[in-house]
Amino acid sequence: MTYAGPVVPTAVFGPRTAVGAAHALVLAPVTPRWDEGAFFAPVIRTLAGAGLRVTVVDTLSLWDESVDSMAALVARCRALLPDFGRVDLLCGNALGGAVAQALLPDVDPATAVLLVSGPARTDAVLEERLTRIADLAAADRPGAALALLHQRVLPHGAPGTDGEAETVAAEPVPADAEAGRRLAAGMRLLCGLDVSDAVRAHRGPLLQVVGSHSQLVTQRHTAAAPHHTVHVAPGAGMRPHAEQPAEVSSLVETFLWEKGLR
Template identity: 30%
Template sequence: MHLPSRPDLTKSVFGPQSDFIAVVFSPVLAEWDEGAFCMPLLDLLVARGYQVHVYDSLSLAQESSTLHATSENWDAYLRANYPQIDLAVGQAYGGALVNSLLSGFLKTCPRVLGLSAPTRCSAELQSNLASILTCLDMQGETAALDLLEYYVKPERNDKYQPLPPTKVEESGIGQRLRIGFSQLMKADARSHVNNYAGHMLQIYGAASRLVNTDSIVVSSDNRRQISSGISGCGMRPVIEAPEIALRLISDFLD
């Protein structure tokens, strides 16, 4: 599929023009937040001399499609619009997308950073995502977003308290969750990651209910690939433990 340009594609740019380009792919998100999901990281990257292009990962994802098909759409777009990407960053669904793209255009990208970015969808992740989609179908968006937030937060001794079964009118939120989570549930980029020869850092929350050590895989044959679980964190390590996460990322960029 050839996508030389997409004027409707959702994108935000941070920093002045630079010879170094970082591309960031978003998680599913209830709605596009223009890069606020990783703002401390954006500040760091701009300070390090990158111009940062942040994309809504679902811009090229279609309903009833697959993660592989979505990655093919993005691969065509990136090839048509970038001679080279110096740093690729993906968070959650966006991280799974970046991992999938390592078999194509991003194979030559020198550095890849994953933030709670599953290499594969583990049984636990698949089960929890399926629970959110079931909640969406049975109770509506409000309840599904409440359950998602419960899973996103660090694991504690708390128990989920379901909202009353009230169906609400759907907006675009439900469609985003269905497209993103259904694609993510079949993610498996282990072979792509294993064949990637560049530098990779995978950061995740050690207390995450979603993406954890069962979902993160780096190559055992490539010492330039590193995974690091941050204690006490859930799905948002850059937000929940910015000093630790940004120090790891800064060292990775040196």
Template identity: 70%
Template sequence: MTITGRTVPAAVFGPQTAAGAAHALVLAPVTPRWDGGAFFTPVTRALTEAGLRVTVVDTLSAWDEQIDSLAALAARWRELLGRYGPVDLLCGNALGGAVAQALLPDLAPHTAALLVSGPARSDAVLEARLTEIAELAATGRSGEALALLGRRVQPHDRSVPPGAGAPEPHDPQAGRRLAGGMRMLCGIDLTEAVRAHPGPLLQIVGGHSQLVGHRHTAAAGHHRVHVITGAGMRPHFERAAEVSALVGTFLREKGLST
């Protein structure tokens, strides 16, 4: 899809023309390059098996250096949402989850939200860890930034040793994406927007995450935050069966599965 001269990479999974199929739009996390939606594979599989049509987009493809905050990135995506048609379920992972929560006030009241390690707010610890990665990426050390990110997404009791493996050579495009994306997650607080959303919401986080954990979430009384015991920043890969079961139950309870 081309938007204002910029191509927004997207991947579509599941029934594309089935009448009545609910539509899930997924916003990607910060990745060094577009991975075709691989980052969300276990959840995408659960969604398509439930009969949903799933569109996965590269959140950072709508970003440029003129955008220096999550609010500004969300504003750009707010302009783009209509191009994807009706959205019954808005999903997001990490940065994509934060953008999704910022967009909740713009959705129809009944729209469901599914978030995986998507922060609603940051704190000093999270911001320090994100900034450390961003600074490496911004100063010509994207390989080191990726290596540090790789350690941080592990559960805190199973971190990869700092010296394990040589970092990849610097990739300017990867460095740009990592630096810009990580910085936009600093200083955010979407609590009010999340708690005001009348629709259903499921947030999934890892209990041993070194980055986004339970303290970074927000929810109203009718929303649910589920902590995956022992998991890190990627519970949908570390505990794929458990997360898939949670997603399936959520979809059935909210009438989104066929």
């Protein structure tokens, strides 16, 4: 069965019709609005530069009020998968990474997987931080929620993070009600997550990149089989691909080369 819901926003990069081009499917993180793939720009450039066709999906566009769990969101994404044809590289960032890992039983066992700060499981600390952001957004304070999210994606100890103290910016980032709905929904969907078994059972290659100084997703939130790789980017927060683009690009290029995807 293919997906029969509302149109899902996508953005396509690289060769769109090249015969034999490998195809990368990227699932987006929680964003206040669809940014057409800007969140993953450094990685997209690397993938497209290696000759891959890259399709980026607005993961949260699959959510509505009837979706009350990660399992329900994953079910909608699972129904959408056939519409994208062959997927050689399944990618995900943050929420998108969690969904990608939950989908592993439904893709070809040989599919390569690339994750950036994509949790396989959550814990009490991470869930408390996600819930705080969600609660602000649900309380009609989307600007404050977005400001706190921006603070939390920075590396621990970076200017503006106030150490481990959780503060809300005095002048919140402008945001609208729709942004608040997306933030609240996306953060809460991650709570209670554990797809570790699906990840460890995946026989294909997998590269996960997390920041050593992340205030949200860290190495302890990842899962991997012995043939998978979890790379911890020194000093990085939730966005190692944006904070250390050269290092992450090199990792991705090597991963593609070793797996015959370029």
